[in-house]
Amino acid sequence: MHKEITNPMADIFKYLAISILFMFIGFAFGQAFIPISVVQVANLILPFLIIGLLIMAILSKKSIIPRSFSMNYVYLFTFIDGILLYPLLSFYLQSLGTSIVINALLGTCILFGILAFISYRKKAGHYLGIGSILFAGLISLLLLCIINIFIGSQTLNILYSVLGILIFSGYILYDISLIKYDIESGNIISKNDLSIHVLNLYLDFVNILLDLLNLIYEFKD
Template sequence: MSREYKNVISQIFKYLAISLVFMVFGFFVGQRFIPQEYIYYANRIIAILGVLFVLLAIFSRKRIIPSRFSMNYVYLFTFIDGILMYPLFQYYLYDLGIGLFVSIVLGTAVLFGVLSMVSSRKSGGYYLGLGNILFAGLVGLLVLGLINIFFGGARFNLVISAISLLIFTGYILYDISLIKYSVENRFIKDKNDLSIHVLNLYLDFINILLNLLNIASYLDD
């Protein structure tokens, strides 16, 4: 593993950690200002947020979102995301209990770290071949998500979560491989070139976390 790659990946993970802090801060802001009764709409919220996250993932993969922008926009997005996810996280805290909730968060972090390490040990671009399959999965997930908003039930929601979990675990392998490939080919020149990678990894992490929480909630009933 090249020293340059280590430096870039350490920077990306630093910005990702800051992004997660902004998300947590947004959660507490949401707790302060969003009415408590919104928690009762958590099932509908997860369906809508799921579609929005998939759309954002599609936009970022297809360069509809610019590949180069200020990291401050990532922090702003994650802060707003934390506010919007307050009812959902609060629902899972009530439903699963703080112990299981924290365990799933830590489990997500461990899974994220292991997959990142697996991908980083391969040559740059090793997992880029997964791109077309994963993107097709995203499009299928978007269709299923839209159906789920209007016609879905608990079991259908569980199936979507399982499929989404597989897709976004695959995207961790893909995104880390893409970063390594970009470093080797000198596509990353400054901080703003890292922003799209930080956003993509944030979406990977949050989608995996939400899907694991949803699966655990279903199995806990």
């Protein structure tokens, strides 16, 4: 194995943590340089941001994005994503309060950790069989989000968030299982081979966080 990769699974979680950090750096950058007036239209930005994240998830899950590329591109993407998320996260911070947003973030971390541990304890490739079901769910989420732009139904919004949490939770099981399978199959030999896996896990994490915040917001109202 390439000297860069001594413990692929540990490295993936390390790079994932760095990616999430870059997202928050992007958020801080947005706070410093994006006018507060942008925050006031967060409700208008939300559907298009969610659609963008879903399309990105679809592209990555279907390997339309190359499977091996520099980790720097992942960091660049997550930094830009943090900037784009600034109005939405600011909206939630103002509407829900800092403590609730932090608790949602901690809850997402705990859920992610539990699901990753469950998948890691299983045999490599154990959850790969649910991939087609999850992908169909991902397409359904995209369509539901587009439909709700025109309908504006609170019920559909809640349904979307619940399904989103379930589907991306399933994808954590799937992605960790795939990573373990790729490691045991010898498909990960350099740092760049980890990039698509880190990107997938980042998208799982962020989508669950946004769905959880949206769910809390809907029930708070």
